[in-house]
Amino acid sequence: MGCLKGACIIGQSGGPTSVINASALGVIETALKSDVITKVYGAAHGIRGVLDDKLYDMAQEDPDELKLLMNTPSSALGSCRYKLKDPDQDDTDYKRILEIFRKYDIRYFFYNGGNDSMDTCNKISKYMIKNGYECRVMGVPKTIDNDLFGTDHCPGYGSAAKFIATTSMEIYHDARVYDIGTVTVLEIMGRHAGWLAGASAVASYFGEGPDLIYLPEVPFDMDRFLADVKRIYDETGKCIIAVSEGISNRDGKLIAEVFAEGDVARDSFGHAQLGGVASSLANLIKHQLKCKTRAIEFSLMQRCAAHCASQTDLDEAYLAGKAAVENAASGITDKMVAFERETVNGKYRCNVKLIDLTIVANTEKKVPLEWINEAGNGVKKEFIDYVLPLIQGEASPPRVNGVPRFAKLKKVLAK
Amino acid sequence: MGCLKGACIIGQSGGPTSVINASALGVIETALKSDVITKVYGAAHGIRGVLDDKLYDMAQEDPDELKLLMNTPSSALGSCRYKLKDPDQDDTDYKRILEIFRKYDIRYFFYNGGNDSMDTCNKISKYMIKNGYECRVMGVPKTIDNDLFGTDHCPGYGSAAKFIATTSMEIYHDARVYDIGTVTVLEIMGRHAGWLAGASAVASYFGEGPDLIYLPEVPFDMDRFLADVKRIYDETGKCIIAVSEGISNRDGKLIAEVFAEGDVARDSFGHAQLGGVASSLANLIKHQLKCKTRAIEFSLMQRCAAHCASQTDLDEAYLAGKAAVENAASGITDKMVAFERETVNGKYRCNVKLIDLTIVANTEKKVPLEWINEAGNGVKKEFIDYVLPLIQGEASPPRVNGVPRFAKLKKVLAK
Numbered sequence: 055m056g057c058l059k060g061a062c063i064i065g066q067s068g069g070p071t072s073v074i075n076a077s078a079l080g081v082i083e084t085a086l087k088s089d090v091i092t093k094v095y096g097a098a099h100g101i102r103g104v105l106d107d108k109l110y111d112m113a114q115e116d117p118d119e120l121k122l123l124m125n126t127p128s129s130a131l132g133s134c135r136y137k138l139k140d141p142d143q144d145d146t147d148y149k150r151i152l153e154i155f156r157k158y159d160i161r162y163f164f165y166n167g168g169n170d171s172m173d174t175c176n177k178i179s180k181y182m183i184k185n186g187y188e189c190r191v192m193g194v195p196k197t198i199d200n201d202l203f204g205t206d207h208c209p210g211y212g213s214a215a216k217f218i219a220t221t222s223m224e225i226y227h228d229a230r231v232y233d234i235g236t237v238t239v240l241e242i243m244g245r246h247a248g249w250l251a252g253a254s255a256v257a258s259y260f261g262e263g264p265d266l267i268y269l270p271e272v273p274f275d276m277d278r279f280l281a282d283v284k285r286i287y288d289e290t291g292k293c294i295i296a297v298s299e300g301i302s303n304r305d306g307k308l309i310a311e312v313f314a315e316g317d318v319a320r321d322s323f324g325h326a327q328l329g330g331v332a333s334s335l336a337n338l339i340k341h342q343l344k345c346k347t348r349a350i351e352f353s354l355m356q357r358c359a360a361h362c363a364s365q366t367d368l369d370e371a372y373l374a375g376k377a378a379v380e381n382a383a384s385g386i387t388d389k390m391v392a393f394e395r396e397t398v399n400g401k402y403r404c405n406v407k408l409i410d411l412t413i414v415a416n417t418e419k420k421v422p423l424e425w426i427n428e429a430g431n432g433v434k435k436e437f438i439d440y441v442l443p444l445i446q447g448e449a450s451p452p453r454v455n456g457v458p459r460f461a462k463l464k465k466v467l468a469k
Numbered sequence: 470m471g472c473l474k475g476a477c478i479i480g481q482s483g484g485p486t487s488v489i490n491a492s493a494l495g496v497i498e499t500a501l502k503s504d505v506i507t508k509v510y511g512a513a514h515g516i517r518g519v520l521d522d523k524l525y526d527m528a529q530e531d532p533d534e535l536k537l538l539m540n541t542p543s544s545a546l547g548s549c550r551y552k553l554k555d556p557d558q559d560d561t562d563y564k565r566i567l568e569i570f571r572k573y574d575i576r577y578f579f580y581n582g583g584n585d586s587m588d589t590c591n592k593i594s595k596y597m598i599k600n601g602y603e604c605r606v607m608g609v610p611k612t613i614d615n616d617l618f619g620t621d622h623c624p625g626y627g628s629a630a631k632f633i634a635t636t637s638m639e640i641y642h643d644a645r646v647y648d649i650g651t652v653t654v655l656e657i658m659g660r661h662a663g664w665l666a667g668a669s670a671v672a673s674y675f676g677e678g679p680d681l682i683y684l685p686e687v688p689f690d691m692d693r694f695l696a697d698v699k700r701i702y703d704e705t706g707k708c709i710i711a712v713s714e715g716i717s718n719r720d721g722k723l724i725a726e727v728f729a730e731g732d733v734a735r736d737s738f739g740h741a742q743l744g745g746v747a748s749s750l751a752n753l754i755k756h757q758l759k760c761k762t763r764a765i766e767f768s769l770m771q772r773c774a775a776h777c778a779s780q781t782d783l784d785e786a787y788l789a790g791k792a793a794v795e796n797a798a799s800g801i802t803d804k805m806v807a808f809e810r811e812t813v814n815g816k817y818r819c820n821v822k823l824i825d826l827t828i829v830a831n832t833e834k835k836v837p838l839e840w841i842n843e844a845g846n847g848v849k850k851e852f853i854d855y856v857l858p859l860i861q862g863e864a865s866p867p868r869v870n871g872v873p874r875f876a877k878l879k880k881v882l883a884k
Contacts, residue, residue, distance in 0.1 A: 128642035227543035358643040445871040456860040
């Protein structure tokens with residue numbers, strides 16, 4: 055557990071967020087100042103950059119330009135969705151990674167990502183231990199989906215939640231300007247967990263959000279859904295619905311797939327074409343309720359709207375990166391940085407803790423069923439209390455000419 | 470042209486924007502302080518509220534709550550899409566409007582909207598003149614489409630343009646995190662004019678935006694389009710395309726309709742279903758180029774994202790409302806408030822001018838063809854120079870609990 059001198063790698067992996075670069079900045083700035091870390095490399099496109107021997111020398115970057123990473127969305131170093139094989143079955147990739155680690159004297163490996171990335175991180179950590187190569191491996195959590203196990207919440211979630219809550223409120227107002235009936239269906243990311251769709255309930259909590267919210271945690275029943283919509287529409291002439299993209303029926307089949315069955319939709323070019331689940335639901339409602347409908351997908355915006363990021367989330371994302379380096383430098387390895395929520399005099403506080411990579415890898419954390427209402431079409435106050443502290447504070451990204459000024463890295467390849 | 474004492478009505482009409490309530494606030498605050506305006510009424514859902522005798526007494530509102538209108542998107546008083554008939558054919562509505570004007574002693578009528586609304590405004594103005602009822606009628610411009618004739622630009626456009634430029638930049642970064650090929654198609658509002666889609670070029674101008682931009686002003690040629698996309702995709706492995714919803718072919722047929730012809734797309738419930746033009750184009754590219762594609766609709770967000778509004782636009786929207794009242798109070802009638810751009814020592818300045826309602830009603834202003842490049846797939850520097858001043862300055866809407874605090878009006882009905 056003593057002093058280990060050597061170089062480090064920071065890699066970004068999986069879907070990007072508004073704040074993943076803030077975590078990278080936390081790693082890079084802390085590592086550049088470290089007494090034990092001799093060189094700081096950024097991996098191009100995560101673990102792929104290691105396999106391809108494509109590492110950027112982060113010391114070559116202008117420190118002021120680097121600082122702009124704090125408010126730059128997406129993965130500045132590039133990301134990947136590369137799944138490492140089981141080393142007992144095929145250790146080709148691992149041998150290559152070890153070769154590159156030896157070549158650059160990599161003694162610190164920081165990997166920033168979600169479930170799959172923590173699996174990668176865990177496998178590399180275990181392989182290095184097994185092969186007696188001393189390297190401290192630390193996972194830095196990231197995912198808008200908020201489904202990482204063992205942490206109160208994930209960097210990236212708070213900003214996505216803030217965008218979703220804010221945009222839901224704005225759409226609420228827009229959707230009721232005319233005195234004619236309309237039903238609006240919002241499609242929000244989240245294949246297995248409803249943390250993101252649930253965030254729209256913050257808007258509802260303040261009286262300006264969706265009437266109905268459906269999460270993948272509860273089986274979606276089309277008849278009950280249509281009855282819910284009809285009831286609200288008949289009462290108020292409006293209905294706003296938020297659905298997770300991953301809502302599924304009682305058999306576990308995605309509702310999006312249920313729609314895609316039967317006649318295959320084709321355009322005039324003969325190509326099969328189907329919209330997302332919101333567009334299919336809106337279409338169904340239009341025909342059943344004979345009313346005006348509109349489907350809105352929050353699409354990539356919910357994960358890249360850095361202009362609407364939560365400052366709390368940004369600060370915590372940076373902290374996660376910084377804590378990974380500090381802990382590794384002090385001798386810790388094979389862990390992921392995680393958050394623990396503490397309430398001090400009624401105020402939210404976020405503490406760092408460390409959890410074993412083995413525990414976190416590949417385990418999904420879903421919305422507790424007791425936070426979802428009995429009808430399965432909304433969330434309870436517990437969910438609101440959980441989300442609110444995470445969306446506090448407004449990011450103020452630097453702007454030039456009225457548009458954001460994002461980091462432009464030189465990306466000088468290491469020799 | 471002397472002193473005319475009496476009540477006023479402010480009405481909002483057509484599609485809402487992020488800043489139409491700022492114009493309403495400009496009218497209301499100025500009218501409430503006026504020596505000649507005795508009462509300030511807000512019409513519920515525009516001219517429909519006049520016809521239905523549904524007028525709100527704006528003096529009953531808390532002034533601090535009213536001030537929140539500055540940053541509240543959508544039409545706080547409610548909007549409508551009601552087209553008045555030609556009074557020579559059917560003057561029923563006009564007689565009713567005059568009856569209401571007499572009932573409340575309405576001597577000032579302010580109508581806030583786009584092309585159709587200025588037509589309404591113009592017809593009312595001419596009817597009152599013809600029938601010898603003294604009432605000063607002023608149009609207050611509003612439209613994200615920016616297609617109102619006779620004004621350099623329209624309140625609402627700058628904020629939509631800022632959202633589009635900002636979001637295009639964020640998506641640019643998000644769309645290139647993986648080292649795999651992708652084509653992204655952005656669908657932007659604008660049925661006849663390409664002002665909004667063109668605003669995405671601001672992102673491109675700073676090197677972080679769409680590669681190709683198609684406006685309704687230029688006939689859309691599918692073969693040239695596919696060749697353009699293929700060329701860029703082959704060169705760079707990525708391609709981002711922005712299209713106006715209103716792009717049409719050489720025969721003037723909407724591309725969205727071209728796709729909808731032929732086989733009718735049906736989902737498993739037997740309902741015809743087709744996406745927007747971006748989704749159809751993305752689907753076509755996927756099949757032709759055999760690559761990953763994604764369609765993103767900016768949908769309602771582009772007109773209601775008050776959290777990303779341009780402060781310049783907000784200030785000018787307020788100014789338009791204020792100028793309408795001041796000019797009417799001083800004796801002017803039958804005009805729309807318009808803007809004239811002046812450049813003083815290289816700095817943008819926006820001056821108010823007045824134009825005849827007859828001239829502005831029902832005339833559309835399109836993007837000058839000389840601002841569009843020869844290939845018809847982008848805009849020139851003149852367009853950028855035009856847009857940039859309009860998107861300057863960031864709105865800072867009041868927030869409570871991390872989400873916007875929008876105006877909640879009491880809407881007390883006038884007796």
